Amino acid sequence: MIRPHLSVEHVTRQFQIEGEPLIALDDINLDIAEGEFVTIVGASGCGKSTLLRLFSGLDIATSGLIHHAGTAVSEPSLDRGIVFQEPRLFPWLTVEKNISLGLLNSKLSNARKAELVREHLELVGLSRFANVYPHQLSGGMAQRAGIARGLVSRPNVLLLDEPFGALDAITKAHLQDELQEIWAKENITMVLVTHDVEEAVYLGDRVVVMSPRPGRIREIIPVKLARPRRRTSSEIANVRDRVLKSLHATGEPPQSAPEGSQPADDGGHLERAVALAR
Numbered sequence: 001m002i003r004p005h006l007s008v009e010h011v012t013r014q015f016q017i018e019g020e021p022l023i024a025l026d027d028i029n030l031d032i033a034e035g036e037f038v039t040i041v042g043a044s045g046c047g048k049s050t051l052l053r054l055f056s057g058l059d060i061a062t063s064g065l066i067h068h069a070g071t072a073v074s075e076p077s078l079d080r081g082i083v084f085q086e087p088r089l090f091p092w093l094t095v096e097k098n099i100s101l102g103l104l105n106s107k108l109s110n111a112r113k114a115e116l117v118r119e120h121l122e123l124v125g126l127s128r129f130a131n132v133y134p135h136q137l138s139g140g141m142a143q144r145a146g147i148a149r150g151l152v153s154r155p156n157v158l159l160l161d162e163p164f165g166a167l168d169a170i171t172k173a174h175l176q177d178e179l180q181e182i183w184a185k186e187n188i189t190m191v192l193v194t195h196d197v198e199e200a201v202y203l204g205d206r207v208v209v210m211s212p213r214p215g216r217i218r219e220i221i222p223v224k225l226a227r228p229r230r231r232t233s234s235e236i237a238n239v240r241d242r243v244l245k246s247l248h249a250t251g252e253p254p255q256s257a258p259e260g261s262q263p264a265d266d267g268g269h270l271e272r273a274v275a276l277a278r
């Protein structure tokens with residue numbers, strides 16, 4: 001078995017709402033391999049964003065442990081980039097300055113920071129827009145700037161919370177492919193939360209299906225399909241149907257370790273890089 005790069009062990013997150021305890025996440029266990037692309041789906045309120053915040057270190061579990069590369073996660077780190085549903089760009093800063101915020105706590109020289117910002121503007125196709133302000137961007141361009149800000153510190157994990165949720169179908173498909181190319185090129189571990197089951201299956205090596213109240217992992221479904229994948233293939237449709245069935249299932253989630261709770265053995269990471277490079 002591959003040693004997990006990100007591991008979640010018996011993680012619970014409890015909040016207080018009007019004096020009453022609310023269990024947002026209940027006994028979550030998940031191992032993610034280096035370079036793996038994991039997608040997370042589940043009904044609204046099942047704790048997806050909470051889990052992503054725990055991964056990032058922006059929030060801390062009530063009990064249980066999260067490790068990244070063998071170290072307990074206790075605070076945000078430049079090694080873990082995060083991209084939110086809305087791009088969260090500062091309107092009074094240019095695109096370039098917004099992206100450089102991803103290097104705010106970095107000890108690199110100003111020259112190296114400027115170089116990294118330039119590289120990442122190029123990576124997301126925004127070189128020509130370095131000096132414009134967010135209101136001059138389309139929704140898709142703003143989201144690309146958000147992705148560049150998440151990537152500019154060259155993290156080895158990128159956490160994405162419904163990054164394409166607000167985009168039209170064509171822009172979304174285009175950005176999904178761009179993200180997949182970046183992933184293949186940079187060998188980044190990706191954890192992407194989405195409401196879109198097709199997106200989860202199209203991009204994921206494994207799809208984590210969560211159930212609400214309390215937030216639990218219901219099932220982990222491997223997507224053993226070579227890349228590049230065809231969105232309209234019958235294999236994708238089969239996995240999508242399996243994910244949908246799991247999402248709509250009622251009753252207790254499986255008590256034993258869900259299938260695929262360990263990183264996939266084959267991972268398919270080399271294979272995907274070769275396939276995408278073609």
Ligand SMILES: Nc1ncnc2c1ncn2[C@@H]1O[C@H](COP(=O)(O)OP(=O)(O)OP(=O)(O)O)[C@@H](O)[C@H]1O
Pocket residue numbers: 015016017022024042043044045046047048049050051
């Ligand atoms: N800071 C907080 N204080 C109190 N309760 C919170 C807090 N953050 C999240 N919760 C609660 O935890 C539960 C899970 O919230 P979370 O935002 O993780 O859900 P989600 O799966 O991301 O939902 P969505 O798909 O709508 O974004 C919700 O019931 C929410 O009310």
Ligand SMILES: [Mg+2]
Pocket residue numbers: 048049050161
């Ligand atoms: Mg959320």
